[in-house]
Amino acid sequence: LAGESDVIIENFRPGKMEEWKLGPEDLERINPELIYTRISGYGQTGPYSKMPGFASVCEAVGGLRYVNGFPDRPSVRPNLSMGDTLAGLQGVIGILLALQARNGNKRKSKDAPSDGKGQVVDVAIYESVFSLLEGVVSEYDGAGVIRGPSGSTLTGIVPSNLYKGSDGKDIIIGANGDSLYSRLLDAMEIGKEHQLRSHDSNKKRVENQGEIDEAIGAWVAMRPTGETLDILKTFRIPSGLIYSVEDMVNDPHYVDREMFEGVEIPELKKSLKIPAISPRLSRTPGRTVHPGRSAPGVDTLDVLEDWLGLQTDEVEAMVEEGAVRHRKVPQ
């Protein structure tokens, strides 16, 4: 099957595919065009390569945990397998880059050559997490600054924080720009001569963060968050609620953007919402064809015929040997 494929993806521990004689060198011999994609905790090389890679540990090694939390509490783990999902995205990027290299670029004015060869894409969960760190490395190396956790704010950017309304709901407000901040003070009906007006640069706002956050917090606490949101929208101040999935499913923008796809689960005789996958392409969009096979092996016969030209009796023989299994779908 790998001999007939463009891409292979594996996430066994590094070395396992080689043990099975299905490693990159084995498969390159039969299919030099193959793009061999390997996803692991720490990558295929290096001293930690053979260590079991769990997302929770890799998120910490990758630097995300250290900057996620309140300084006086243990660091927070996002309640998601974020390292895994990020590694999956890196895999997609690597595969598409390798396809581009193999296929070449076609433009009317100037084609770029391709060599028709495959290669190995090596994705590490900890490196996929590390890829989120923007300026952290160069700021450390250049200025000696170690970025740490910042609670509910972003350090060096003021005001950008959470505030609680009279109904107990949190609202995020991001007014960290000179004209934005001025407009926010207008929205809060702060007089032109007020002390708060004097913090007219990010530097000054950072120095007076406590005073600013306290004033905004007091203003927000005076009414339900929905009303505050409406006021801020009129003044075009970036703001929003902290959406739970329940909020998302009922939100008019999410619905208009078709972010939830309804799929039929035959066995359940009911439909289920699953998320659309980004990004959005205008001419060649993605789409959901089916909501996952309900049992392993329902396509064994079809695929072996489609990719390898095998006949039903040849596949039955493999089933007898115990090499493959085929699951018939009840009509």
Next chain:
Amino acid sequence: MIRTYLGMRRLALGGRRQPNGRKWLCSQHKGKRPPLEGVRVLELGQLIAGPWAGTVLAYFGADVVKVEPPNGDPIRGWRMLDETGTSYWWRGHARNKRSICVDLNTEQGREVVKKLAGESDVIIENFRPGKMEEWKLGPEDLERINPELIYTRISGYGQTGPYSKMPGFASVCEAVGGLRYVNGFPDRPSVRPNLSMGDTLAGLQGVIGILLALQARNGNKRKSKDAPSDGKGQVVDVAIYESVFSLLEGVVSEYDGAGVIRGPSGSTLTGIVPSNLYKGSDGKDIIIGANGDSLYSRLLDAMEIGKEHQLRSHDSNKKRVENQGEIDEAIGAWVAMRPTGETLDILKTFRIPSGLIYSVEDMVNDPHYVDREMFEGVEIPELKKSLKIPAISPRLSRTPGRTVHPGRSAPGVDTLDVLEDWLGLQTDEVEAMVEEGAVRHRKVPQ
């Protein structure tokens, strides 16, 4: 013809040669060509989201031309600055890109950008939705002159929908996208990761969208079976809130199917036990993930728990979830008995996934990070010193990405080169545009 050849040769050498003639190529990339060689990208973004897509593409070999306003991209002056007033962030963020300086508020400037888009594979913009149309540089305007163009738009909420025109700030979009709700301790305000995560994720989505559109346009070539292409471009619509939403794995279907609303889980992952932080005698936190039956059993072996002990009876994830408090307390007590380094060594012997919470200082000194060449040393000519910037993932064996230069120190140093290279303009024609105020050109001191 000769001029074009010289332009292409300069391009093949990775853009303008720096005054001291040095190139910055990682040793492992010598002799290898990057995958996006020959792909042209015109970047009209500022700050993080749009430009990050450009950065990744430039790392992997695309000719990314960054259009900067007369005062340059504001991120040149964000956060920590070096002695010349350029941010350290800029050096990783703007690497490899060529910089031209255009005043988009002039008609002549917009005309230049339109012509450049006519000669490009990709355009990236992250203005508020509608702005490019006002400038007559929208998808329909550019499709007329270049139907192959892949028009990539990155915004807070996307090009359509009721929130489309709202200003998109990463902090707000991360909340709308569902990340904030599940990030924190239930008894505290939700945590904001100290990163512009929404922006970076949107940049990655932009890269994926562009590469998918290139694939659609170029077609698939395989010996056994070529897939057709139609040679046409299209619009890629990336929204920051959707890029954050893309991390939510099973959250939506678990809500719709079982009525469960996933919420914050402190330092653990709900429904997976044990997977938590524990503090050693030296005050350092260690993460342990032993959330599997044989892993859990091995962890108890490492902790020298007897075979008859109560803890051994929690031999399924379901039982461990029911007894999470007892398990976490036992592990916490065991970890607290010695410095974290010693506990790490014990756990490594028993092959239990575990690790420290790495700060950037830990990473820079870690032998695995170093072996994997995750830090690239670049020379900053004005500073006469070198700086570490991060390597960009993923790793490709035959056509790897690489850093060619650490970001242009001023906007517009490539204006002359790019206008000659892409549009065939002569120096005097460019000088005329400079006179009009449409573009600026910065000469690099030798």
